[in-house]
Amino acid sequence: xxxxxxxxxxxxxxxxxxxxxxxxxxxxxxxxxxxxxxxxxxxxxxxxxxxxxxxxxxxxxxxxxxxxxxxxxxxxxxxxxxxxxxxxxxxxxxxxxxxxxxxxxxxxxxxxxxxxxxxxxxxxxxxxxxxxxxxxxxxxxxxxxxxxxxxxxxxxxxxxxxxxxxxxxxxxxxxxxxxxxxxxxxxxxxxxxxxxxxxxxxxxxxxxxxxxxxxxxxxxxxxxxxxxxxxxxxxxxxxxxxxxxxxxxxxxxxxxxxxxxxxxxxxxxxxxxxxxxxxxxxxxxxxxxxxxxxxxxxxxxxxxxxxxxxxxxxxxxxxxxxxxxxxxxxxxxxxxxxxxxxxxxxxxxxxxxxxxxxxxxxxxxxxxxxxxxxxxxxxxxxxxxxxxxxxxxxxxxxxxxxxxxxxxxxxxxxxxxxxxxxxxxxxxxxxxxxxxxxxxxxxxxxxxxxxxxxxxxxxxxxxxxxxxxxxxxxxxxxxxxxxxxxxxxxxxxxxxxxxxxxxxxxxxxxxxxxxxxxxxxxxxxxxxxxxxxxxxxxxxxxxxxxxxxxxxxxxxxxxx
Amino acid sequence: xxxxxxxxxxxxxxxxxxxxxxxxxxxxxxxxxxxxxxxxxxxxxxxxxxxxxxxxxxxxxxxxxxxxxxxxxxxxxxxxxxxxxxxxxxxxxxxxxxxxxxxxxxxxxxxxxxxxxxxxxxxxxxxxxxxxxxxxxxxxxxxxxxxxxxxxxxxxxxxxxxxxxxxxxxxxxxxxxxxxx
Numbered sequence: 127x128x129x130x131x132x133x134x135x136x137x138x139x140x141x142x143x144x145x146x147x148x149x150x151x152x153x154x155x156x157x158x159x160x161x162x163x164x165x166x167x168x169x170x171x172x173x174x175x176x177x178x179x180x181x182x183x184x185x186x187x188x189x190x191x192x193x194x195x196x197x198x199x200x201x202x203x204x205x206x207x208x209x210x211x212x213x214x215x216x217x218x219x220x221x222x223x224x225x226x227x228x229x230x231x232x233x234x235x236x237x238x239x240x241x242x243x244x245x246x247x248x249x250x251x252x253x254x255x256x257x258x259x260x261x262x263x264x265x266x267x268x269x270x271x272x273x274x275x276x277x278x279x280x281x282x283x284x285x286x287x288x289x290x291x292x293x294x295x296x297x298x299x300x301x302x303x304x305x306x307x308x309x310x311x312x313x314x315x316x317x318x319x320x321x322x323x324x325x326x327x328x329x330x331x332x333x334x335x336x337x338x339x340x341x342x343x344x345x346x347x348x349x350x351x352x353x354x355x356x357x358x359x360x361x362x363x364x365x366x367x368x369x370x371x372x373x374x375x376x377x378x379x380x381x382x383x384x385x386x387x388x389x390x391x392x393x394x395x396x397x398x399x400x401x402x403x404x405x406x407x408x409x410x411x412x413x414x415x416x417x418x419x420x421x422x423x424x425x426x427x428x429x430x431x432x433x434x435x436x437x438x439x440x441x442x443x444x445x446x447x448x449x450x451x452x453x454x455x456x457x458x459x460x461x462x463x464x465x466x467x468x469x470x471x472x473x474x475x476x477x478x479x480x481x482x483x484x485x486x487x488x489x490x491x492x493x494x495x496x497x498x499x500x501x502x503x504x505x506x507x508x509x510x511x512x513x514x515x516x517x518x519x520x521x522x523x524x525x526x527x528x529x530x531x532x533x534x535x536x537x538x539x540x541x542x543x544x545x546x547x548x549x550x551x552x553x554x555x556x557x558x559x560x561x562x563x564x565x566x567x568x569x570x571x572x573x574x575x576x577x578x579x580x581x582x583x584x585x586x587x588x589x590x591x592x593x594x595x596x597x598x599x600x601x602x603x604x605x606x607x608x609x610x611x612x613x614x615x616x617x618x619x620x621x622x623x624x625x626x627x628x629x630x631x632x633x634x635x636x637x638x639x640x641x642x643x644x645x646x647x648x649x650x651x652x653x654x655x656x657x658x659x660x661x662x663x664x665x666x667x668x669x670x671x672x673x674x675x676x677x678x679x680x681x682x683x684x685x686x
Numbered sequence: 687x688x689x690x691x692x693x694x695x696x697x698x699x700x701x702x703x704x705x706x707x708x709x710x711x712x713x714x715x716x717x718x719x720x721x722x723x724x725x726x727x728x729x730x731x732x733x734x735x736x737x738x739x740x741x742x743x744x745x746x747x748x749x750x751x752x753x754x755x756x757x758x759x760x761x762x763x764x765x766x767x768x769x770x771x772x773x774x775x776x777x778x779x780x781x782x783x784x785x786x787x788x789x790x791x792x793x794x795x796x797x798x799x800x801x802x803x804x805x806x807x808x809x810x811x812x813x814x815x816x817x818x819x820x821x822x823x824x825x826x827x828x829x830x831x832x833x834x835x836x837x838x839x840x841x842x843x844x845x846x847x848x849x850x851x852x853x854x855x856x857x858x859x860x861x862x863x864x865x866x867x
Binding site: 259 | 756759760775776787788811859
C-alpha cells in the first residue's frame with residue numbers, strides 16, 4: 127500500500143484567521159509552523175510536556191453542535207464557537223480539526239503579564255552579569271509582557287549563586303524559574319536522573335540528589351535548554367556576550383553520527399559549540415565531548431606551519447619537496463574519515479594517478495547508544511562514495527606495514543591520521559619517505575620528511591557523509607593559521623605535481639566529478655544539500671560490515 | 687564658448703586713496719582693544735567646564751572603592767566607532783566583592799577612535815563609565831592613545847553612588863543565609 131508521508135492537515139483558526147497545520151501536532155509547534163509565537167518556558171519539543179510555567183496560556187474554543195441533532199450551531203451564517211471559560215496551556219493541547227485559538231485577546235495578554243510578574247518577583251535582575259542575556263527567554267518576554275517596574279515590596283529571596291552541579295555545569299539558583307526542562311532532560315534523554323527540586327514555594331530550589339553529580343556526557347545540553355541563565359557552562363561562563371558571536375553551521379567530527387552544530391566565534395576565536403536542531407540526526411542535543419573539539423584549534427601541538435625534514439619551511443618549497451618525493455613512485459596513500467568528501471575525491475584521483483593503494487584506517491571507540499557511534503570519524507562513508515576505498519575501514523595498517531616491509535611501498539602520503547598509533551612503528555616508517563598532511567605534531571609528523579599543515583573542521587568548508595549516508599555540509603567559521611591553505615588546495619597541488627597538470631579544487635568542479643562518477647551522488651551539488659542534509663543511496667555497500675550500533679536516530683540495517 | 691565681458695564700475699577718488707578702508711579697520715581694532723579680553727592663555731589658563739560636559743570616557747569606583755564595571759560589554763556593543771574593547775573576567779571567590787562575580791580583566795578605550803558621543807555612559811547599567819571633565823588627550827604614539835583599565839580608573843576616580851545595589855544585595859543574602867524558617 128502506498129502511504130502518503132505528508133502529515134494530514136487540519137484547519138486551525140487563530141484570532142479569526144484560518145490556517146492549515148498538521149493534525150495532532152502540539153499547539154505550540156503548530157502555531158510556530160505558521161509563524162505565531164506562543165511564549166513558553168517549560169515546553170520543549172523534544173521533552174515531555176510538564177505544563178508548569180503557565181506562560182503559554184491561550185483561549186481555546188471549538189464549533190458548537192446541537193446536542194439533539196449533532197448539527198453545527200450557526201450564528202449570523204457562521205458556526206458558533208464555544209469558548210472554554212478559562213484559558214488553557216497551549217503546550218498540553220494537540221491540534222484537533224476546527225480548533226479555535228485566541229492569542230491576542232485581553233485575557234491571554236493578562237495571563238502572560240501575570241506569569242511574567244510572578245516569575246520576576248524573586249528574579250535577581252542581574253542581566254549585566256548574566257551569560258544568558260541576549261538569548262534569554264525571560265528577558266525577551268519581560269520586555270514584551272513585563273510592566274517595567276516591580277510592585278513587590280518585600281525582600282527578594284537570596285539563593286545560592288554558584289552551585290557546581292557537575293564538572294561542566296554551574297547553577298545560579300536565583301535565576302531559576304523552575305521550568306524543570308533540565309530535570310526532564312536528565313530523566314528522559316540522558317537517562318541519568320540526578321536533578322530534582324527541593325523545598326517548597328518560593329524556596330523551591332534545583333539541586334542534585336545527595337551524593338550525586340551532573341557528570342554525564344550530555345550535561346551541557348541542560349545549559350542549552352535552560353530558558354534563563356540558571357544553568358551556565360562553567361567553560362563559557364563570563365567569557366563573551368552572545369551578541370558578539372557569529373554563528374556558523376557545522377558538523378561535529380566526534381563520530382560518524384554527524385551531529386549538527388552551531389559554532390559561535392568572534393574575530394577568529396571560537397567561544398562555544400552548541401547543537402543545531404536536526405530531527406533526523408541529533409534532535410537538539412550534542413555530547414559534551416563534542417563541544418571540546420574546539421580546543422583542537424589552539425592546541426599546543428597544532429601544526430601551524432609547513433616543515434621539511436624537521437625545519438620550518440614556507441608552503442611553496444614544502445609543496446615542491448613533497449611533489450618530488452611523491453613522484454618517486456611506489457606510493458602508498460593513507461586517507462582518513464576525517465577528510466571531507468571533496469578531499470577524499472582529490473585523494474582518489476591522486477591514488478589513480480600514482481597507481482597507489484589507498485588505506486583508510488578505522489578509528490574505533492565505544493558508543494553510547496545516543497549520539498556517539500563506534501566509528502569515531504565523521505566521514506568514512508564519504509571515502510566509499512568518493513571511491514577512495516571500497517572495503518570496510520581497516521582495523522589497523524598491518525597490510526600497509528607488510529607492503530612497506532616487502533618494498534612495495536616506498537613513499538607514503540598520510541592524511542590526517544597518526545599512523546604510529548595504527549601499527550606502523552618507527553622502523554617501518556624509516557623505510558619510507560613520508561609526506562604528512564596533518565593537524566597535530568604527533569609521532570607521524572616527527573617521522574615525516576615533509577609536514578603540511580591541515581585545517582580543522584572549523585577552518586574549512588566541505589561535506590561529510592554520516593552513518594545514515596546523509597550528506598551534510600559544514601561551513602568555515604574562522605580563518606586558518608597564517609600561511610596555510612585549505613586541505614583541498616594542498617591535495618590539488620600534490621595531485622598536480624604528479625600529473626603535471628594543474629588540478630581544480632573548487633567545490634563545483636569536484637562535485638561535478640563526484641556526480642558523474644558516483645551514481646549515488648548523481649544530480650547532487652553543494653547547493654542542493656539542504657541544511658538538514660540529504661540521504662543518498664548507500665545500498666552498494668550494504669554487504670560491508672559497519673561498526674555502528676543503534677543510536678538515537680540510527681539503527682543498523684538488519685542483514686537478511 | 688561665448689564670453690560676456692562685464693563692465694566693472696571704476697573706483698572713486700577716495701576708494702583709490704584706500705584711506706576709508708584703513709580707518710574702518712582701525713575702528714574695529716580700537717573698539718576691541720578697549721573691551722575686556724575674551725581669550726584664554728591656554729594651557730596656563732583653563733576653561734571652566736560646564737555641567738554635563740562630555741570629556742574623555744573614564745571608569746569610576748563607588749565610594750567604597752569597588753570597581754563598578756561588571757564587564758557586561760554593552761558599551762562595547764553600542765560604541766559607534768568601535769573604540770571600546772573589553773576582556774571579561776571572573777572575580778575570584780576569595781575577593782571582597784566575590785558576590786558581584788564579574789569584572790573586566792582588561793578594558794581598553796582607543797581615544798583615536800572615540801567620538802565623545804556619550805552612548806557608553808548612557809547605556810551603562812551599572813553607572814560605571816562616565817564622560818567627565820578631562821578634554822585634553824595627547825600622545826606621541828598610537829599605543830599611548832589607548833587608555834587601558836588602570837589608566838581609565840586613574841582618570842575616573844570615585845563618583846557618589848545613590849544605590850549601593852551590590853552592597854545591599856550582599857547584606858540581604860547574608861541576612862537570609864542559613865536558610866529559611
